[in-house]
Amino acid sequence: MTLAEAVAALHASADLLGEAAQKLPTIDPGPAAFGTDGPGVLGEAGRETYLRWQSALDARAREARSHAARIWDLVEVVGRAAGGLAEADEQAVRAHRDGSAQDGAES
Amino acid sequence: MDALDRLAPVARQLLAEVDSTLATLGAPATHPVWRALGSVAATPAAVVRSVAELRPALLRAAATGLREQAQSYAQASAPTDQYWAGAAATHFAATASALREHLAGDRPESLAGRLRDQASCLDNLADWQQALRDDVARALGTVISSRQAATLRSPPVRGGGPDALAAVLAAADIAVVLLAVVEDAVVAGREVLRTIPADELPFQPPIPSDPLAHGGTIRLA
Numbered sequence: 001m002t003l004a005e006a007v008a009a010l011h012a013s014a015d016l017l018g019e020a021a022q023k024l025p026t027i028d029p030g031p032a033a034f035g036t037d038g039p040g041v042l043g044e045a046g047r048e049t050y051l052r053w054q055s056a057l058d059a060r061a062r063e064a065r066s067h068a069a070r071i072w073d074l075v076e077v078v079g080r081a082a083g084g085l086a087e088a089d090e091q092a093v094r095a096h097r098d099g100s101a102q103d104g105a106e107s
Numbered sequence: 108m109d110a111l112d113r114l115a116p117v118a119r120q121l122l123a124e125v126d127s128t129l130a131t132l133g134a135p136a137t138h139p140v141w142r143a144l145g146s147v148a149a150t151p152a153a154v155v156r157s158v159a160e161l162r163p164a165l166l167r168a169a170a171t172g173l174r175e176q177a178q179s180y181a182q183a184s185a186p187t188d189q190y191w192a193g194a195a196a197t198h199f200a201a202t203a204s205a206l207r208e209h210l211a212g213d214r215p216e217s218l219a220g221r222l223r224d225q226a227s228c229l230d231n232l233a234d235w236q237q238a239l240r241d242d243v244a245r246a247l248g249t250v251i252s253s254r255q256a257a258t259l260r261s262p263p264v265r266g267g268g269p270d271a272l273a274a275v276l277a278a279a280d281i282a283v284v285l286l287a288v289v290e291d292a293v294v295a296g297r298e299v300l301r302t303i304p305a306d307e308l309p310f311q312p313p314i315p316s317d318p319l320a321h322g323g324t325i326r327l328a
Contacts, residue, residue, distance in 0.1 A: 013183045016179060016183050027172035029165040029166060029169045033165035033169075035158075035161050038157035039150070039153040040147050040148030040149030041146065041149070041290075042158070042289055045297060048300060049232065049296065052300050052303045053229075053300075055305040057225075059221075059307045060218075060222060063221065063307055064218065066310070067206070067210060070206055070310065070312075074199070074202050074203065077195070077198070
């Protein structure tokens with residue numbers, strides 16, 4: 001896998017996780033599905049369950065966001081590495097050109 | 108449509124009579140209905156109405172949504188083979204591998220695994236709701252055809268005397284049968300809710316975190 005391909009793959013993964021963080025809250029079926037408006041202990045259990053479910057769903061969304069951020073960090077590292085390569089290439093080309101010019105002047 | 112959908116409308120009048128009798132005439136002080144009412148903190152009619160409104164299919168649909176999300180994590184493209192080398196490449200490979208494993212790896216816990224676990228918990232919760240609906244339906248089936256139901260249906264019960272006492276006992280007996288179902292179910296439901304993974308899965312990063320900051324190099328392989 002080339003650097004460009006690696007970066008593209010990382011971009012895709014980070015985008016997927018960003019979308020997941022947005023989409024996960026929409027999976028919530030709502031409090032009524034858990035019986036939160038039930039009477040007495042039944043409603044109490046429904047509310048406890050819904051709170052736990054919401055905390056879990058929030059945790060999944062946070063996990064997705066945090067993981068997207070980690071991938072973007074890696075994209076940056078790869079980008080810097082690629083930048084270093086490009087600079088090295090440029091230096092090599094410049095050195096070659098300068099060397100050729102010097103050879104030409106000497107001959 | 109399940110058994111409760113069919114029985115709840117049939118039992119509505121009887122349950123209204125149970126609630127009304129308990130509210131207006133009370134119950135003998137030693138009858139177990141007092142403990143059951145204190146424990147459930149709701150009347151039989153209210154409980155049955157609430158359980159009849161539970162729709163396990165809503166929870167199963169949400170579980171499917173979570174599993175689809177987990178599947179998309181597993182299919183996320185991730186850099187694997189690489190045609191470059193050096194310290195930065197080594198770091199990249201280690202980090203990319205750790206990120207991939209954390210997202211959807213084979214290890215016991217991953218982000219995809221958490222989604223699947225949560226989906227399973229939701230399915231268990233849907234099973235619990237369905238079991239509660241089935242148990243309430245069974246209890247309704249029992250009380251609808253009971254001697255106590257016949258007693259409650261026979262007028263009059265408001266004038267006091269032996270008929271009123273029989274009605275009070277009948278209402279209290281019916282209430283105990285229905286409230287006991289909810290008492291047991293709530294204990295089981297709380298066990299299910301405790302299994303929902305509500306904490307965030309921590310990520311273990313590889314070391315070093317930034318090779319370029321420590322003079323890392325990169326060269327084409």
